[in-house]
Amino acid sequence: MMPLTVRLVGAIWFAALLVIGGFAALQIHEERQRLLVELDQRAALQGESLKAAVEPLLGRPSSRPLVHLLSRLERPGQVIAVYDETANPIAATSPGLTGVPSVAPEVTAAIASGTVRKGFYAIAGRQSYVSARPLFRDGRPAGALAIFLDASHLAAAQWETVRTTAIRFVVLAAVTSVIALLVVRASVTHPLARLAEWTQGLRAGRLTPPPALPDHGLFAPLTRQVSSMATSLSHARAAAETEAALRVKGDTVWTEERLKQFVNLRLGDPLFVVSNREPVSHVRKGRGIEVLIPASGLVTAMDPVLRACGGVWVAHGSGDADREVVDASSRIAVPSDDPRYALRRVWLTPEEEDGYYAGFSNEGLWPLCHIVHTRPLFRPEDWEHYQAVNRKFADALLEEMAGVTNPLVLIQDYHFALLPALVKGQRPDARVAIFWHIPWPNFEAFGICPWQDRLLRGMLGADLIGFHTQYHCNNFLETVERAVEARVDWERFSVIRGKHTTYVKPFPISVAEDPPAEGPPVTRQAVLAELGTDTEFLGVGVERVDYTKGLPERFRALGRFFDRHPEYRGRLVFVQVAAPSRSKIPRYQELQREVEDTVREVNGRLQTGSWRPILYLNRHHEHHEIRPLYRHADFCMVTSLHDGMNLVAKEFVASRDDEDGVLVLSRFTGAARELSDALLVNPYDLDETAQAIHAAVTMPPEERAARMARMRRVVREHNIYRWAGMLLGELSSIPEEPFVKSA
Secondary structure (H helix, E strand, O other): OHHHHHHHHHHHHHHHHHHHHHHHHHHHHHHHHHHHHHHHHHHHHHOOOOOOHHHHHHHOOHHHHHHHHHHOOOEOOOOOOOOEEEOEEEEEHHHHHHOOOOOOHHHHHHHHHHHOOOEEEEOEEEEEEEEEEEEEOOEEEEEEEEEEEEOOOHHHHHHHHHHHHHHHHHHHHHHHEEEEEHHHHHHHHHHHHHHHHHHHHHHHHHHHHHOOOOOOOHHHHHHHHHHHHHHHHHHHHHHHHHHHHHHHOOOOOOOHHHHHHHHHHHHOEEEEEOOOOOOOOEEEOOEEEEEEEOOOOHHHHHHHHHHHHHOOEEEOOOOHHHHHHOOOOEEEEEEOOOOOOEEEOOOOHHHHHHHHHHHHHHHHHHHHHHHOOOOOOOHHHHHHHHHHHHHHHHHHHHHHHHOOOOOEEEEHHHHHHHHHHHHHHHHOOOOOEOOOOOOOOHHHHHHOOHHHHHHHHOOOOOOOOEEEOHHHHHHHHHHHHHOOOOOOOOOOOOOOOOOOOEEEEEOOOOOOOOOOOOOOOOOOHHHHHOOOOOOOOOEEEEEEEEOOHHHHHHHHHHHHHHOHHHHHHOOOOEEEEEEEEEEOOHHHHHHHHHHHHHHHHHHHHOOOOEHHHHHHHEEOOOOOHHHHHHHHHHHHHHEOOOOOOOOOHHHHHHHOOOOOEEEEOOOHHHHHHOOOOEEEEOOOHHHHHHHHHHHHHHHHHHHHHHHHHHHHHHHHHHHHHHHHHHHHHHHHHHOOOOOOOOO
């Protein structure tokens, strides 16, 4: 720190010297000019007043009248002399012309030019200011009148200014240096010492928040980087300890580190993920840009995989500030504080987004596959946009894969049914998989789609098609068997078209285990205070506002519970986190109104005083905001009417490291096949769901702990890293075959 202090003080002294020296030079110049003006004005007044008296006396034979005239003007510090036409002195204020220059250039110049001339002249070792003006007789120069004024005070004034400036410089530099040293000690040295102490604690594994520092803006980038590094080191240390413990126990649980090693050692090929939803979006908030993590099960599942494996994620850039943060290739490193992979954004026009996403994907395929009593809408113009966007994503993906040999491509969901064939047709060496995150209906239901054959042929361009359950695999294979010219091998669960084989297998998706919380844990009291309530029992639900999630049915079941068990009124509050979704689609607008009306109806009928049975939070929540709700809820409700997997159920279980809490789960979710220790319900049956809520709040602690422990074991062993490892391992083991582009 000493060299920094020395450099800082030296810089302050140098800067002070430059500033004060510059002002001193300007002051000296201005003072000299002022004194010169005073001398000139004084000489001019005397010269003009004497000229009229001196000129008549020049032609006389005797100089006595001139001498007599000038003798009366004798003053200290000045000499007045009269010169003849040859520039010789003939009279002066000093007796005997003593001290009068016999030759003065200004006098000679004044006589020769007939104009006033000025300058400096040394008289008796002292600097004098001379002002010589011509004297005329008969219109011709006949001599000169010279006034010599003492100018030694000009130099004295300059030296006085220099001396004063030097004193000011020393005082200013000393005071500024002392203040700078105090500021450095308070704002830099002491905070750095605290940061060093904090960093030492981080190295020792104590994940504590950064210390409060006097200048947050100065140290914020450093604390962010150190925090990120410490978190990464902590996670790496935890992963290493977990791996060591697993080896000791001979366990085969997949971890982030195990997936990373699996990809590096067994696969060795770059991973490319394609989805409509991006893992992070950048949105404007006031004058700044905020990073937003979408409320999406797909993002929850895939982000840990890309963090572990690295690669490129190709997605639609939907944030209103997304374009402002990418490079010239529409790329950005993710996450920004600890880059693990690249996000390549694809830009869609509003017409493309409305037609491909809101139209064909979510008004057509989504209700078609979920079978929840909403009529699918298939418009030719939406189909055109769907095809165009799939081609646009194919172009972006092919551009990213250029120069990469044998890339692994993992396409996500129903938005890109055509993409596998488009990519495989251009890059036969690529291993392509598409994972379908939503259910696949029976062949009769899917036959509603006017372009089912085109969709199926597009999907069959993949080497591997994954679903959550074997039931969905069977529905897909049966649909292919009835709609496309192909041979279905039911023994190997594959489809053979020409020389290309597509394997169809179940891969139940999951979540990653929650990382250790940073900082002190959020207490139940803090959660309730944040919600503005005080209750004995707390329930939670976390969904997008979607008609597949059964929100109106859930709220009616809660009303039914309070009707059948009035003793819980005022003692139980249910918190519903509901992120707005697809709000441009009329059906979702209707659903939003229905949900809000149902909440108002239940609350209006049951609430008393400050107690409301349902707290409806209709906005986006980050995962760190939801985790405390999961952690302190007595029960979580996942009552989808139809779902592919539903990762909220697994997120809730993964968050309960206290092995407490009860999961109320719909039978119509993929998660119900794995989490059999949940209280399984038919969400259409309000009485059954109400009874499950009662069972959740009355369940003995020992039973709650046993059920949660078994569910946590399932989620832990069948986590997202295992899902990715199984899927990528299956994809990489498929033998290379020539791919013939379909007509």
